[in-house]
Amino acid sequence: MLPHQTPAWSALEMLARRPLPRIAALFTQEPERLSRMAPEVAGIRFDYAKLPLDRLLLSALKDLAEQADLAGWRARLAEGAIVNESEGRAATHMRLRDPARRGGHAALLDLARRVRTGAFGPVRHIIHVGIGGSALGPNLLVDALGDSGDGPRIHIASNIDGMALARILAEADPAHTMIVAVSKTFTTQETRTNLDTALAWLKAGRVADPIARTIAVTAAPERARALGIAEILPFDESVGGRYSLWSAVGLPFALRCGPDAFEALLDGAHAMDRHFLEAPLDANAPVMGAMADVWQACFLGRPTRAIFAYDERLRLLPSYLQQLEMESNGKSVAHDGTPLPFPTAPITWGGTGTDAQHAVFQLLHQGSHADPVEFVAVATAGHRLDAVHHRLLLANCFAQGAALLRGRTPDEALAEAGGDEALARAKSFPGNRGSATILLDRLTPERLGALLAYYEARTFSAAVLMGVNPFDQWGVELGKQVAGRLAAGEGDGFDPSTEALMATVARQC
Structure with missing residues (x-):
């Protein structure tokens, strides 16, 4: 039985027809709300208390989790059983974090040490060539924590647009550069093209053997070997791209910040894994977040979820989550192939605070959409500038959630507008707009x-x-x-608009 065929799903559909609760009133009605709705795990506070979820709704969502067999599915995920039914595969990224199974990282950690200690000569630049999960994860890690590292500078080349790679090549020095080429199949068009160009750049820069300064990270080592690459770090076919930063795909982070930092990253992930696998469903931080997501997207029909990182070091988090969430759950059929009669995963979008406050928050506070908003912040600053910077940053972060919740009543707006009723309507805010806040004690x-x-x-x-x-x-x-066909000039059979675009480019080039 699929989840939407369960009694719990029907009960939730009934609850979705009732008026939404006033969130502010829930703090009075549920005295234990703050402690119950804000679990702390691995130095992170997950505050869901300002979401429109009362005890009755959470109980119904827990029933759905039980009837959907979430406990069984998470056990199968952890055990390495098949959970990717359309491809007949396990998904083994969680096992990469398990200390009992980390022997597979020995080659990665050893290679990082050799590069950092000069085994390949003085390496000051690493050009990491990959796309999608082969680039987003490493880019986030290095951007977030790279300032504390003392290894080579990391440049991420993902886009097939030559401008992206050209800018990187202009900053690097061929004599002191290595290439890390990451592709699960080692056939990815963008990666192979950028790799060929980077190798040609090394050769033009008088590097005698460019291929000897290349590391391949792939689930198809034979293809990398066929190019003459000797330094190859394999990873399993069962590790999906958007879940792969825990594998050898995370090499750039180990190169920049060191093997110990990479192992600490795994330790933190494992601590969260234990919580996810062991905590009761109604006190489980990831499960509670998922319950809120499904309620708002599937039952309330809210099509987006906004994520704002109130820390410059996490500025790439929204982009990373876009792939993780939308590539994972952007589906319209169930895992058995049957169509689903409800909206599924929301569109993930967001930005960085406080910049986003001056760009998109007008819609969040007063627009006709009331989609969920999530703030991610770090209690401890990552810089040594005047503490006023971080104090104001966090004040703005917390203020946004408070303002979304409280709003401004017509009477308050009228007073604010000096009795001008038209201006008062423009200054009124509906409030009761939910948000979640994730607060890290520090970023490590x-x-x-x-x-x-x-x-x-x-x-x-x-x-x-x-x-x-x-x-x-x-x-x-x-x-x-389709891109492969177009690149090969196989335009027959495409729609008239696409054929006209191709013809226009052919004339101009």
């Missing part, structure tokens, strides 16, 4: 590992509650196939 490899493992577990839990497979991505594969 352990905390970042725990945070990313939390989002993985939350995405997986939401998939189980909806009945979708979060581990395939056939939509991505379709786009690659």
Whole structure:
């Protein structure tokens, strides 16, 4: 039985027809709300107390989790059983974090040490070539924590647009550069093209043997070996791209920040994994987040979820989560292939605070949408500038959630507008708009590992509650196939608009 066929799903549909609770009143009606709705795990506080979820609704969502067999699915995930049914595979990224199974990281850690200690000569630049999960995860890790590292500078080349790679090559020095090429299949068009160009750049820069300064990270080592690459770090076919930063794909982070930092990242993720696997469903941080996501997307029909990182070091988190969540759960059929009669995963979007306050928050406070908002902040600053910077940053973060909740009544707006009724209407805010806040005590490899493992577990839990497979991505594969045909000039059979675009480019080039 699929989740939407269960009694719990029907009960939730009934609850969705009632008026939404006034969130502010819930703090009085539920005295224990703050302690019950704000679990703390691995140095991170997950504050869901300002979401429109009362005890009755949470009980119904817990029933859904039980009837969808979330406990069974998470056990199968952890055990390495098949959970990706359309491809007949396990999803083994969680096992990479388990200290009992970390022997597979020995080659990664050894290679990072050799590069950092000069085994390949003085290496000052690493050009990391990959796309999608082969780039987003490493880029987030290095951008978040790289300032504390003392290893080579990391440059991420993902886009096929030559401008992206050209800018990187302009900053690097061929004599002191190595290439890390990451591709699960080692056939990815963007990665292979950027790799060829980077190798040609090394050769033009009088590097005698460019291929000897290349490291391949792949689940298809034979293809890398066929190019003459000797330094190859393999990873399992059962590790999906968007879940792969815990594997050898995380090499750039180990190169920049050191092997110990990489192991600390795994430790933090493992701590969150233990919580996810062991905590009761109604006190489980990732499961509670997933319950809120499914309630708002599937039952209330809210099509987006906004995420704002109130820390410059986490500025790439929204982009990372876009792939994790939308590539995983952006499906319209159940894991058995049957169509789903409800909206599934929301569109993930967001930005960085406080910049986003001056760009998109007008819609959040007064627009016709009331979609969920999430804030991610760090209690301890990552810089040594005047403490006023961080104090104002956090004040703005917390103020946004408080303002979304409180709003401004017509009477308050009228007073604010000096009795001008038209102006008062413009200055009124509906309030009762929910938000969640995730607060890290500090940003370290352990905390970042725990945070990313939390989002993985939350995405997986939401998939189980909806009945979708979060581990395939056939939509991505379709786009690659069509792009391959177009690049080869096989334009026949396309729509008139596409054929006209190709003809225009052919004339101008």
